[in-house]
Amino acid sequence: MRYRTFRLHILRSTTALVLATSTFGAAARADEGMWTMDNLPTRQLKQRYGFTPSAEWISRVTQASARLTLGCSASFVSADGLVMTNHHCANECLAELSPKGENWFQNGFSSKGQASEPQCPAMELDRLDRITDVTATMGKALAGQQGAAYSQAQKAAEAGIQKDCVAGDPTHWRCDVVTLYHGGRTALYRYKRYQDVRLVFAPDQNAAFFGGDPDNFNFPRYDLDLTFLRAYENGHPAKVTYFPFDAEGPKDGQLVFTSGNPGSTSREEPVAQLQLTRDLELPSTYGYLSTLDGVLWQYGRQGAQQTQDAQDMLFGVENSLKVYAGWLQTLADPAMMATKQKYETGLRAWIDADPARKATYGDPWTKLGSALDKERALNVRYTMIEGGPRGNPRGFQSDLFHYAKILVRGAAERAKPDAQRLSAFHDANLPAVEDALKSPAPVHADLDRTLLAFSLTRLRQALGADDATVHQVLGQDSPDIRANTLVDGSKLADPAVRMALWTGGQAAIDASTDPMIVLVRTIEPTARALRDQWDNDIVSVQRQTSETISKARFARDGAGSYPDATFTQRLSFGVVKGWNENGKQVPAFTTFAGLYDRATGSDPFRLTQPWIDAKPHLDMKTKFDFASTNDIIGGNSGSPVIDARGHAVGLIFDGNIHSLGGDFVYDGSQNRAVAVDTSAILAALRTVYKNQAVADELVKGHL
């Protein structure tokens, strides 16, 4: 597993996302590129593969693709809203829906027919509806602004654009303002929003993640990392455009595409930013996650319930660790850094060579350097106390804390005019927040206590025992005792309690004696101040300087390439192909035979009984997983692999170990995407899981 995005990077600073930029250099090489649908590399496709996408092809690919807001990609594979994505993209849904005493995440799930498909809590699927260029509007709103005023103007402009876009119906439309090409272009993405997504089929975890952490990011591979969901509208299966499902899968050397939502790349980040990532952000994140990995691993060994409660988070953490290990290795490569430095030096020289250009662009690198010095000074406090917008801060890893923070901050934000709020609390985004608060997903109290005790320990260690915030948080208690008091005393595990506090607004928050609410209320002024500093002194400068650099690059090189990834829809092209590993050729395909050869009987190489029973009835030569040269990254999890006809031939779920450097540079000789073959999906449905209904729907293209 791997290629879902934000949850995997939940603990990472948001810098990389903020600085998402255009590709390195002007011309993408080999099969490089994550292309927007309105700027496909038609010349390259024609020259290299003799393929020219028709307007109908482009439209179908756009309409049949989707994304899960939790950070994955997906596709429609029947006219009746059947959605194909990865098993690891439905982990939470499977865990949360499991009835007492059952474990669907571990043991799999088959609905007893369309009428009895259960709804995944808090799952949202978005289908791209239209893209509008708002570069001019945003440019006007931000002209001449600096620091806090810049942040404020940006928030206000985005809120206005989004508000207009959802047209009073935020439960049906989702609108995101997306910065492309490092500020070279700003686009408004409107999505059709499906908040009723139900579970149709999932294999058992042993099959979905065969080989587990040891095999993760490796190939040859034998995983059925698959889940089928269904989008509903008004209580009925949604009628959609879809990819016809190919029963044969692709051939070696065949041209294939992926249509998905790569989360974030950093291929055009300034060198100073990459150095900060290498020297500060990555080591600190890697250390924190490694320790958390150890805590969760040992927690899971304490019993079957603990294993079950911790496993989703454990997989996410171990997955991220592999990614970051790859990043550390890539960023430690002096040749790679030297190439980027050379490019940057050239661009600076180009600016400096002409007084007019110097007047236009100034010296964004020096400005950025000062902002990065501020980040260096603020990083530990910020990540411990306030952290990124998508995850808890490192000092407070607790579901209950997370709810309390949404409630406390949400009450204050909703009291402001829409344009002045933090983006998560814009009117257009409130349905998603409420959906999360209403989620019936259980809070595992013992795990929550453990994670909170762990993170409070880290908070004290990072800031020191004499720090004022540490005193506020711990008082005279040890982290363990404090975590127990907070988790045992809080009622926020109950959705009804949360919704009462949400609807009660600021008055309810002020009156609450829930210890978790009291804690968040206490540290909120500190956390707010940190966020203001971070946004105004660091992020807004990064954004402005990036934009300036990007404009200089456009002026010199033109804008013929693709923008860095932004968790928006992109097409990548490539061919089904193995690679050469230390002189040995790795074939493009694996087969069922390889799976059975590799099964040892012990986790994570253990097959469940349905697979053992099915062996005599399966064709051992059936292709299982395959590698291709497509340029993908975290967030592409669940992307369909499609052929030149626009039919689904595979399902992306991973990249090989060489793909980990893809955040910074694409290397076509070894970087490979890894997918499940559609022929394996059909065989598994029919022969292993005996789910003829889903198999038939795939073949027919409708229910």
Place this chain on the structure above:
Amino acid sequence: MRYRTFRLHILRSTTALVLATSTFGAAARADEGMWTMDNLPTRQLKQRYGFTPSAEWISRVTQASARLTLGCSASFVSADGLVMTNHHCANECLAELSPKGENWFQNGFSSKGQASEPQCPAMELDRLDRITDVTATMGKALAGQQGAAYSQAQKAAEAGIQKDCVAGDPTHWRCDVVTLYHGGRTALYRYKRYQDVRLVFAPDQNAAFFGGDPDNFNFPRYDLDLTFLRAYENGHPAKVTYFPFDAEGPKDGQLVFTSGNPGSTSREEPVAQLQLTRDLELPSTYGYLSTLDGVLWQYGRQGAQQTQDAQDMLFGVENSLKVYAGWLQTLADPAMMATKQKYETGLRAWIDADPARKATYGDPWTKLGSALDKERALNVRYTMIEGGPRGNPRGFQSDLFHYAKILVRGAAERAKPDAQRLSAFHDANLPAVEDALKSPAPVHADLDRTLLAFSLTRLRQALGADDATVHQVLGQDSPDIRANTLVDGSKLADPAVRMALWTGGQAAIDASTDPMIVLVRTIEPTARALRDQWDNDIVSVQRQTSETISKARFARDGAGSYPDATFTQRLSFGVVKGWNENGKQVPAFTTFAGLYDRATGSDPFRLTQPWIDAKPHLDMKTKFDFASTNDIIGGNSGSPVIDARGHAVGLIFDGNIHSLGGDFVYDGSQNRAVAVDTSAILAALRTVYKNQAVADELVKGHL
């Protein structure tokens, strides 16, 4: 706590130790320097402090200093063999001696008089007896040798020198061949060996390590990190030269010395080596230890027994993590690296400028580069399967495995002539090995299972599930199941079983069916091959190239400075002094008043009842801990701080956070050693612990 050496770095590759070299640049600045007793910086001491050490002073300091072979320093503080060292240097002894149901490590210990002092298992104390220069002998033995032949010649020459030195009495003498100045000088250190070391007094852990991990490497500090031991000879207290114990402690600004055994520094490592440490060795070690930290932390939370069993290792791991975090930060400093690069470039230019020099020195940097490329390729396999000589390999963290490995390898090695053995199994070193095998220290089976399961998981993750060694080790089992089988089936927890296998030699090993012996036997050919490659292709090249670089440096700059640390006796000088932290002055001393102010009642800021009861009877203005500019490093733990008269005024136990860069560079403006004041030791003995016997012995200087 901190400043003990090898155990803290137990998991680190040995490169840094191997490459211990002379100081950076020719002239040490400020109070920099870890000086050998035969080359004290008399001119600097005279100029800066008007102090000239007399021959008697030097002799007394040499004779009254000692080291604990587990990686600490110590000193004699009474004529009857009373030894002062740190509490954290006696962790194992305190834990291992605790009778069933008691916890001396946690609760402290006071003997009921000299006659009832219990012996610490497997503890050895060495007092330096003499230093002999063997540069010429070694030079002759190694002349013209390369690769495997070089390693072999080195082993043989060292074995011969050591054998002569112990003069047939290895239980009374310990002889180490020590490479100083990066190969510029080789010295033979002969020590008087005390293998009967008994426990006299230790405070409770809350007082010894007040502030715990959060305060570790921080100052102001309030720790009584102290243990008194006693060296015995023939069953009686050893008669020794000692440091008179000063009842007042030092004054602010006073000249003070430390006499101890700094373990290892890397101040003169070639830049390419530092880069490898920064980019490969450190990140991988940091990640591994961080995960282990999480495992141990959660393990300790499972119950009181688990807490007790895991705490010593947990403290060691957390301590190392702080050290490595400091290293990562120091090595990420481009200015520091640039300075070192500039120095190196200058030296290379000096060699290249003269054909005769070029003929003499050649190009050691290019040679070293090739060896480092080999390390890059071999590092993961080596550290997972074979590892450093002082710790278990990362794939096999288990006490039982450790015993099995000593037994299997020891049997094979002892069958060879002395000169051809690995150094740990030279005749001169066998008493220490046997002592370890006989140790009555318990093996905590549940913890051993946990650590083995953890490390087998890492082994598989690092080498891949298809690796032949992984197959040999795991077979069809999961790491958890395999660890259970190995630990549950092995009888090596019993010292008698171990000694039977040891005395039985190769025949006993071949016949053994103990599963841990069988495992080690199975992988021994692989582990041996890795060690040979490592020693011959990497370490011997590092050694030779370091020696060449060192000789060039000596030729150009002269040899007036101190050698990099080698866990041999060194004197450092400095003054008692605070420092400026972000514009705020940190005072040099803390007091008892500060301790009571800081106590919250919760661990690790909780005072035990004796301290609470003693409060009204203590003078709150008593100095507790102090900071000084002395240049120390891991291994200096337990070093006495002495004044110009040669009296003990303090006890080193830590450095501040700025001292962590001291492995690579000394910064006199902020780098501080941290010690317990002798006046606090006396007050605590008399008023808190009511141990008048030890206090009286300190004041009188004898029993």
